[in-house]
Amino acid sequence: MKRITVFAAALAASLSIGKDMSFRIQSARIQSGSGVEIILAGAVPTLSAGDISLSDGLSLLSAHQEGNRLFLKTSPVDPRKNYRVRIRDAGEKELLADGVLDSLVSNKPLGCVRESGGLAFRVFAPRALSVQLALYGRFDDPVCRLAGMTRDADGVWEAFLPDPPPEGWYGYRVSGPAGESEMFLPDVTVADPYGLALATRNTYLHEARTKIPSGSPFDWQGDRWLSPPMEDLVIYEMHVRDMTAHPSSGVDPSLRGTYAGLVQAGRPGGIDYIASLGVNAVEFLPVQEFANIEIDYRNPSLKLYNDWNPYARNHWGYMTSAFFAPESYYASDGSVDCGGWSGVRGAGQNELKEAIRAFHRRGIAVILDVVYNHVSNYDLNPLKYIDKKYYFRLDDDGRFIQTSGCGNDLKTERPMTRRLIVESLLYWMREYHVDGFRFDLATMIDAGTLDAVTRETRRLNPGVILIAEPWGGGAYGQEQFSRRGWGAWNDLFRNGVKGQNPRDGLGFIFGKWQGSNSPESIRRYVKGTLAAEGGPFHHHSHSVNYLESHDDHTIGDFIRIGLGEVGEETVITDLDGHARISGRSLALNRLAALFLFTSRGPVMLHEGQEFARSKVIAETGVPDSRIGRIDHNSYNKDNETNWIRFDHAEANRPLLDYYRGLTAVRNRYPMLRRAAPEEIEFLPSRDPLRLAWRIRPGDSAEKSMLAAFNGCPDSDWDMALPKGHWSLLADGEKASVSPLKRNQSGVIRIPPSSGVLLVAE
Numbered sequence: 001m002k003r004i005t006v007f008a009a010a011l012a013a014s015l016s017i018g019k020d021m022s023f024r025i026q027s028a029r030i031q032s033g034s035g036v037e038i039i040l041a042g043a044v045p046t047l048s049a050g051d052i053s054l055s056d057g058l059s060l061l062s063a064h065q066e067g068n069r070l071f072l073k074t075s076p077v078d079p080r081k082n083y084r085v086r087i088r089d090a091g092e093k094e095l096l097a098d099g100v101l102d103s104l105v106s107n108k109p110l111g112c113v114r115e116s117g118g119l120a121f122r123v124f125a126p127r128a129l130s131v132q133l134a135l136y137g138r139f140d141d142p143v144c145r146l147a148g149m150t151r152d153a154d155g156v157w158e159a160f161l162p163d164p165p166p167e168g169w170y171g172y173r174v175s176g177p178a179g180e181s182e183m184f185l186p187d188v189t190v191a192d193p194y195g196l197a198l199a200t201r202n203t204y205l206h207e208a209r210t211k212i213p214s215g216s217p218f219d220w221q222g223d224r225w226l227s228p229p230m231e232d233l234v235i236y237e238m239h240v241r242d243m244t245a246h247p248s249s250g251v252d253p254s255l256r257g258t259y260a261g262l263v264q265a266g267r268p269g270g271i272d273y274i275a276s277l278g279v280n281a282v283e284f285l286p287v288q289e290f291a292n293i294e295i296d297y298r299n300p301s302l303k304l305y306n307d308w309n310p311y312a313r314n315h316w317g318y319m320t321s322a323f324f325a326p327e328s329y330y331a332s333d334g335s336v337d338c339g340g341w342s343g344v345r346g347a348g349q350n351e352l353k354e355a356i357r358a359f360h361r362r363g364i365a366v367i368l369d370v371v372y373n374h375v376s377n378y379d380l381n382p383l384k385y386i387d388k389k390y391y392f393r394l395d396d397d398g399r400f401i402q403t404s405g406c407g408n409d410l411k412t413e414r415p416m417t418r419r420l421i422v423e424s425l426l427y428w429m430r431e432y433h434v435d436g437f438r439f440d441l442a443t444m445i446d447a448g449t450l451d452a453v454t455r456e457t458r459r460l461n462p463g464v465i466l467i468a469e470p471w472g473g474g475a476y477g478q479e480q481f482s483r484r485g486w487g488a489w490n491d492l493f494r495n496g497v498k499g500q501n502p503r504d505g506l507g508f509i510f511g512k513w514q515g516s517n518s519p520e521s522i523r524r525y526v527k528g529t530l531a532a533e534g535g536p537f538h539h540h541s542h543s544v545n546y547l548e549s550h551d552d553h554t555i556g557d558f559i560r561i562g563l564g565e566v567g568e569e570t571v572i573t574d575l576d577g578h579a580r581i582s583g584r585s586l587a588l589n590r591l592a593a594l595f596l597f598t599s600r601g602p603v604m605l606h607e608g609q610e611f612a613r614s615k616v617i618a619e620t621g622v623p624d625s626r627i628g629r630i631d632h633n634s635y636n637k638d639n640e641t642n643w644i645r646f647d648h649a650e651a652n653r654p655l656l657d658y659y660r661g662l663t664a665v666r667n668r669y670p671m672l673r674r675a676a677p678e679e680i681e682f683l684p685s686r687d688p689l690r691l692a693w694r695i696r697p698g699d700s701a702e703k704s705m706l707a708a709f710n711g712c713p714d715s716d717w718d719m720a721l722p723k724g725h726w727s728l729l730a731d732g733e734k735a736s737v738s739p740l741k742r743n744q745s746g747v748i749r750i751p752p753s754s755g756v757l758l759v760a761e
Contacts, residue, residue, distance in 0.1 A: 025092070027396035028085050030077050031099035034061070038070040039396075040090065051088040054095075058083050079104075080127045082179040094181065096398055101126060101390050105415045106154040110423075111194025111324070112170065114215055119164040123192060124416050125386045126155030129175050133159045134189045136169040139199035139209040139344055144189065146173070155416075169199065169209035174386050181398025183388045190382040191322060193420065197346035198289050198325045202336050204312070206291045206321055206379030211346045218350060218431075223357045226365040226435050227463025228280050230487055230541035231673045233602035234663055235367065236279040237549060239316065239642065240287060240330045242607060244270045246643040259330050259351040263358035268646045271358060277610060278663030281365040281465070283438055285550060286317030287352065288368075288424075289325040289343075291376035292336065294636075297623075304378065310622050311636040316550060317369075318406065318440060318635070319376040323424040326352045326432075336638075356433055365435035367465055368428060372421045373444035373472055377407030384408070391417055403473035404441055413446040421449060422456050429460055436465020441472025442481065442488075454484050467544055478536040478543075487602055490543045492535070493525045497595050498547050502561035502568075509591045509753065510562055511689055511713040519688040526693055527677050528600035540677075543601035547592050548609050553632045556581065556612030559588045561630070571628040572616050579648040581612045581655065584713075587732060587753045590658050591709065594730055594755045597662040598672055598707045600680075608644055610659035611652040617641050654733075661735030668737045669759065671695050671702050683708075683722075690717050708748075709755040717750040721758070730757040 023042030031037050047070065049063055059075040070087075077083065079097045086092035104126045113120045121133050128151070134144040149157040149172075157172075171191055176184035191198055195210035243249065245257035249269025255261030263271045274282060292314050295306040306312065313336075317327065328334050328343025331351050335342045356366045375381045383391040393401040393409040400408040411417055428434040437457075439445065445453075457464045468481040470488040478488040496517040499507035506512040508522055524533050528540025537543045548555040560566045560578075563585055572578045581589065589612050596603055607613070615631045617624060618640040634641050649656055666672050671679075675695045683692040689711035696704055706726065710717040727739035732754025734740055742761065750756055 023090050025085070025087055025090050027096075028093045029096045029098035030079070030083075033100055033103070034074050034076055035100075036070075036072040036074060036085070036095060038072065038085065038087075040068045040070065040087075042090075044068045047087065053086045055084040055086075056081055080129055080177055082177045082182075093396075094179065094398060096181075096394065096396075097127065097389050102415055104155040106152070106156045108152075108154075108156050108158075110156070111192055111196070112210070112213055114213070115160075116162075118160055118162040119212065120158060120160050121149070121170065121192075122156050122158040123149075123172050123194075123386065124156050125172075125174055125176075126390055126416075127176055127387050128157065128184070129177065130186075131157040131175070132173040134171045134173055135165075136171075136209055137165070139169045139211075140341055141169075165212065167214065168212050170212060171208065171210055172382075172386070176387070179398075181389075181394070183385055185380075185385050188380065188385070190380055190385045193322070193382045193386065194324055194423075195322055196324050197343065197349050198322055198328065199341050199343045199346075200289070200321075200328060202293050202338055202340050202342060204291070204293050204295045204378050206293065206376065206381075208321070208380065208382075218353050220353075220357060220433065223360050223433055225429070225433055225461050225463065226280075226360055226363070227461065227465070228365060230465065230602055231600070233281050233365075233465070233544075234279045234666065235281045235283050235544075235602060235604040236274055236277065236607065237283045237285070237369075237604055238274070238607040239285045239550070240327075241315075241638065242642050242644050243274070245638075246640065246645055248646040249644070250646070255332075257330065258332060258334065259326075259348065259355040260332060263355045269644065271362065273646065273649075275362045275364065277605075277660055278667060279605070280363060280667075281367055281435070282359060283367040283369055283604070285369050286320065286371055286440075287327045287330065288317075288320050288370065289322035289327050290314065290317045290371075291319045291321050291379040291381070292317070292327075292329055292638075295378050309636050310624050311638075313636050313638055315638045315642060316635045318371050320371045321376040321379060321381050323372075323420060324427055353432055360433065365465065366433075367436040367438055367467070368434050369438045369440060370425070371440040372410060372412060372424075373441040374402070374404040374406045374408050374410055383410075390414060404444060409444060409473065412444070412449045418449045418452055421445075422452050425453060425457055426460055429457065429464065435461075436467065438467040438469065440469055442468035443471055443475035443477065444473040447480075450480075450484060454486070479531065479538075482531070482537045482539070482542040485542070487542050487544045488537075489549070489604075490525075490529055490537075490545050490601065492521070492529055493543065493545045493599070493601075494547055496521055496525055497592055498555055498558060499562065502553060502558045506562050508689070508709075508711050509559075509588045509595070511711050511753070513688075519691070522691060523682055523693075526599050526691075527680055530677060532677070537601075540600035541602065544604050545596055545599050545601045546604040546606070547596055548606045549604070550606060551633070553630070554606070554613050554615055555592060555609055556589065557614050557630050557632075559585050559592075559612070560614070563588070566630065568630055568632075570630075572630070573628065575616055576648070576651070578616065579612075579614050579645070580651045584753060585612070586655060587751075589655055590732060591711075591753050591755055593655075593659055593662055594707070594735070594757065595709060597666050598757060600673070600675060603666070605659070608649070611649040611656045613644070613648065615641055658733075658735050661737075662730065664737045665729050665735055665757065669705060671697050671705055687712065687717075690719075692719060694722060704760040706758045706760075707755065708750055710750040710752060713752050715752060718747050719750055720747050721745055725761040726758040727761055728756060728758050730755070732756075
């Protein structure tokens with residue numbers, strides 16, 4: 001390892017570099033108040049201080065070289081200035097402010113806060129040269145009143161209004177240093193990142209005004225958090241709008257697709273339907289304000305040409321634009337009228353709280369699906385225009401990194417980004433009584449932030465539900481979340497039971513072994529995919545078992561395609577006939593459900609799974625070449641492709657009742673949820689596609705249970721029951737807490753692609 005150290009007295013010294021030694025500056029980042037790290041690429045020679053020059057009055061004090069890395073000590077840097085470095089024969093590059101920004105930390109309350117009889121406005125914008133508070137009497141006022149803000153030493157800009165208006169709207173105008181990699185728009189008002197309610201204009205820019213908080217408390221009427229033990233969870237993953245947007249929901253037309261419609265009682269859809277399933281938790285797809293309008297389709301006048309999304313919409317919500325505000329489209333003042341405004345009264349705040357309170361009264365916990373790995377991509381997202389270089393992971397040229405696949409990756413490891421994430425979560429817990437969170441692409445959140453989330457949310461509510469989607473950004477793994485006591489989606493379970501894809505990756509229920517799955521791995525899934533047996537989970541309560549989610553095919557469509565009943569390119573003309581299932585398709589749906597509900601770990605269902613919902617692309621006048629075909633990625637369709645059809649639920653009532661019966665059985669028998677690994681005994685079988693296990697509870701008050709699964713598609717299984725008499729709770733057709741048959745002994749016949757669940761008498 002070569003080293004050179006050059007002190008100020010020797011800065012003029014120079015080493016000649018041969019013209020044939022071509023190399024370049026790969027990256028140059030300011031890591032401290034006077035420290036720069038440079039990485040070189042190519043044939044790197046030995047350098048001297050004379051080969052290095054800095055711009056804008058920045059002085060080089062010393063340097064040392066370690067192979068292709070240069071470490072410079074400079075005169076003090078101002079992070080609000082853009083500097084450049086030039087190295088002889090290697091060219092020049094901007095010095096990106098990086099680690100130096102981590103020293104700017106503040107504990108002051110951020111956002112709009114009532115203090116001393118007035119309103120304090122604070123925004124963290126460490127590299128801004130000036131920030132103005134823009135005040136609006138109405139959300140759509142074309143002009144605003146501007147008030148100056150002052151910066152403290154930690155990068156917080158603040159203003160105080162001693163006589164604030166009783167109501168109104170505000171935002172910030174931020175000026176910063178010029179440069180090719182900068183995004184400051186000093187003449188554009190951006191929302192407050194800590195804003196509690198937004199009015200947004202229905203264009204892809206998602207122009208926003210932040211509502212000045214009223215300060216009026218919500219009447220929770222004694223409501224408290226619900227904290228069911230993790231292993232007891234039966235989660236229903238759902239989209240607020242999907243659950244009532246279709247007329248078959250029976251919800252009043254004015255309330256369809258809203259928070260209020262979701263909890264309108266006495267209707268075929270919404271909360272009554274969800275409660276009838278017996279689930280004890282709902283997981284809302286994102287309800288933090290998001291950019292639901294995307295770039296105009298094939299509009300050549302725009303800088304970015306959208307040729308991939310003919311709907312120009314984001315329906316699922318994985319493009320967060322405000323971490324503290326509820327999505328206004330689902331409120332009574334919501335709108336997607338082109339060019340109009342949504343959320344003009346801030347009604348979403350109380351209406352979402354009323355919905356959560358209604359679920360709590362039914363004994364159903366509320367989990368929010370939250371996105372902290374990236375932000376909205378095409379709009380005026382405030383973090384991008386307040387300080388791109390602080391809040392985002394950037395490449396060596398100052399461009400957004402997008403390993404999320406969504407346009408930009410949030411730099412969660414920054415102290416004030418971490419603070420924003422943690423305070424956002426605590427706000428939803430305190431102000432909305434949210435019981436837990438599912439973290440999108442959670443492996444993209446740094447370890448320090450994960451630890452802070454774990455510590456602070458549990459300090460507020462020790463029973464908070466924390467669940468990870470354990471992949472993203474090229475990383476994968478459930479173990480790190482289990483180690484922290486989190487749950488994580490178990491895609492190993494999903495792929496083993498159902499399959500990885502419906503073409504050439506079919507799983508156990510089809511009588512197949514795909515990928516790394518085997519009889520041994522299937523047994524692991526029954527017990528919770530535990531680390532002690534080669535899995536990733538330290539306790540079975542961390543393994544969130546599921547068969548489908550909002551992503552990819554529904555299990556109903558997976559089975560339709562896997563059985564060859566329909567192809568992915570088949571144009572479906574009889575939707576009602578296609579949606580109705582019977583025969584082997586019904587049998588496989590039931591077999592998968594029985595396996596899911598009898599395995600250790602929390603259960604997650606996706607909306608419509610309980611009736612083999614099919615996502616067929618609806619005709620809406622949009623130029624989509626796949627209309628009438630099954631959709632495996634319906635993120636952009638706010639139409640009947642995604643909306644729940646309760647007439648289809650009724651058409652598949654036999655499967656729906658089977659799911660309801662399984663939920664009731666699981667809730668009735670704690671051992672199905674809580675059995676320890678040593679209490680589960682696998683019974684011998686000569687055929688690897690025939691699996692049976694028995695729970696021998698250590699508690700003498702509990703009765704033994706037995707489950708058996710015949711994955712063979714073409715032959716019965718005459719299985720010998722253990723000694724004693726057994727009551728049949730579930731078979732290939734029905735499931736119920738009231739035994740289907742009693743006094744079962746000797747041999748029980750299990751038809752192909754079906755299973756049984758019994759309890760000892």
